[in-house]
Amino acid sequence: MKFRCEKNTLFEALNTAGRATARGGITPGIKLSLDGSDLLISGKDPDLLIEVALGVMGGEDGVVLLPSSLTANLVKSLPDGIVDFSSDDASAEISGGRSNFVIQTLQDIEPPFLKSPSGDMVTVNESDFKEGLNQVIRAAAKDDARDVMYTGVLFAAIEGGLRLVATDGIRLAIRDIKGMNVLGAESEVIVPAKALSELERILNLQQNQSEHLSVQIGVKDAMFKIGEISLYTRLIEEKYRDYRQILQSSYPRRLVVEKNAFIDAIKRLRIMAKENRDTTHLRLDVEEETVKLSVKSPQVGQATEDIDGVFVGDPLTIAFDPDLLLDGSEGVVSDRVALEFTEVNKAACISNVDDNSYTYLLMPIRF
Numbered sequence: 503m504k505f506r507c508e509k510n511t512l513f514e515a516l517n518t519a520g521r522a523t524a525r526g527g528i529t530p531g532i533k534l535s536l537d538g539s540d541l542l543i544s545g546k547d548p549d550l551l552i553e554v555a556l557g558v559m560g561g562e563d564g565v566v567l568l569p570s571s572l573t574a575n576l577v578k579s580l581p582d583g584i585v586d587f588s589s590d591d592a593s594a595e596i597s598g599g600r601s602n603f604v605i606q607t608l609q610d611i612e613p614p615f616l617k618s619p620s621g622d623m624v625t626v627n628e629s630d631f632k633e634g635l636n637q638v639i640r641a642a643a644k645d646d647a648r649d650v651m652y653t654g655v656l657f658a659a660i661e662g663g664l665r666l667v668a669t670d671g672i673r674l675a676i677r678d679i680k681g682m683n684v685l686g687a688e689s690e691v692i693v694p695a696k697a698l699s700e701l702e703r704i705l706n707l708q709q710n711q712s713e714h715l716s717v718q719i720g721v722k723d724a725m726f727k728i729g730e731i732s733l734y735t736r737l738i739e740e741k742y743r744d745y746r747q748i749l750q751s752s753y754p755r756r757l758v759v760e761k762n763a764f765i766d767a768i769k770r771l772r773i774m775a776k777e778n779r780d781t782t783h784l785r786l787d788v789e790e791e792t793v794k795l796s797v798k799s800p801q802v803g804q805a806t807e808d809i810d811g812v813f814v815g816d817p818l819t820i821a822f823d824p825d826l827l828l829d830g831s832e833g834v835v836s837d838r839v840a841l842e843f844t845e846v847n848k849a850a851c852i853s854n855v856d857d858n859s860y861t862y863l864l865m866p867i868r869f
Contacts, residue, residue: 503536503564504588507556509598512585513577515554518707518731519545520570521700522552531608532570534589536563545570550697551615551734566594567608576603617734620720624684628715628728632705634666634677635698637833637860641675642668642695654692654738656745657719659685667745668695673826674745674849674863675833684717692742693724697735701726704733748849748863753842755815757788758855761839765831767807771797772824774805783821783867788813788843797824820846821869827852830862 516532522545523530535542539560544553566589573596577585580598588595589607596603635655643652649671656667664682668675685691705715708728716727719737726733771784774797787794793811798804820843830852831839842851852862 503534503566503594504561505536505539505541506559506561506584506586507541509577509580509582509585511556512558512587513574515541515543515556516570516574516577518704519543519552519554520574521703522546522550523570530570531567531610532573533565533567533610534587535565536560538563546612546615548612549694549736550700551617551732552700553732553734555730555732561588564589567610568594568605569608573605576605615734616723617725618720618723621685621718623716623718623727625714625716626682626684628705628708630679630682631715631717632702633835634664634679635702635705637677637835637862638666638668638675639695639698639702640668640829640833641670641673641862643670650738651692651740651742653696654694654740655698656690656692656742657685658690658742659683667742669745672823672865673830674748674861675830676745676861678859680859684719690742691719691724692738692740694735694738697733701728701733704728704731749861750844750851753844753851755788755813755818755843757793757811757813757841757843758838759793759809759811759841761831761834761837763809764839765828767795767809768824768828768831771795771805771807772828774799774802775824777802782823783869784824784827785819785821785869787817787819789817815843818843818846820850821867822850822864823867826864830864833860833862835860 520532523532532545539557541558542553542555576596580601583598586597593607594605638655642655652670658665660678663678663680664684666677714729718725722737724735724737775784785796790813792808794806794808796806834854836854836856838855840853840855846866849863849865854860
């Protein structure tokens with residue numbers, strides 16, 4: 503194999519595809535396949551495949567498997583300009599400026615990743631989809647030791663669009679996206695949150711957002727295509743638990759606060775909470791026009807802050823994990839945050855003030 507390519511373009515492609523290999527696998531290698539002037543760079547683990555296509559100045563077709571992280575880092579270290587690449591069965595040579603590297607090739611001993619999504623390819627609004635991912639993916643479990651269902655995001659068909667749902671057992675995030683019909687009627691699948699985190703990262707790196715995100719969901723696999731980048735993932739073949747039974751149509755207590763003021767207050771008081779492992783909660787004393795946030799630690803000290811709010815209902819005192827409360831509040835897209843409560847031992851609801859497209863339920867902490 504032999505080709506030439508601009509250094510930064512090649513590095514970004516290697517780095518993006520290599521994100522899949524960093525998640526684990528028998529061979530942490532990245533594959534380069536050249537056909538004419540079309541170079542395909544792919545990285546995979548047993549459940550995820552990321553492919554990046556780019557045009558190069560081709561010389562000789564071929565396929566080579568190289569150490570992922572090493573190759574990307576070496577290309578990144580080269581001076582800006584054109585990179586020359588050549589390889590045979592034993593090694594690959596990468597040159598740029600007056601620098602030259604020779605890397606030993608790897609054997610591809612892993613089984614191929616079968617790309618078999620059978621659903622229709624649907625183009626969706628990239629901005630809406632990325633916003634929805636950002637709102638719900640934070641609620642998915644990060645620990646693989648948990649029920650595998652918790653490590654995924656539910657994609658469910660609803661009337662007129664798509665619903666995204668994620669939970670780790672302590673909180674539940676829901677986002678409804680109107681007009682996004684990527685599933686058949688009354689169908690649902692669970693997409694691994696780790697794959698969606700990589701997708702979110704790719705979307706965040708896109709310089710020009712547009713409606714060019716394509717989604718194809720099958721029975722066992724899903725594919726997301728952004729420009730020249732394709733991400734394939736296996737679905738979680740589990741039945742999602744019925745989250746609807748904990749949803750409520752109304753709450754007797756409702757608090758509305760200015761979003762930025764509320765988030766800034768949580769961040770400041772969270773500093774005090776993190777100083778003592780025994781202090782894991784942030785307390786809210788809610789009255790008619792004022793909300794007092796406080797953290798108290800006998801070993802460290804205490805912190806309080808008052809912010810304005812509009813409250814309807816009987817006064818209450820309730821406490822939450824500050825990190826989880828911050829996650830839910832940051833997911834709100836309106837200028838103000840609505841917090842609704844029933845009792846101090848039942849889940850509170852965080853949402854936008856002006857619509858119900860986003861719902862974040864969070865269990866309080868006893869204090």
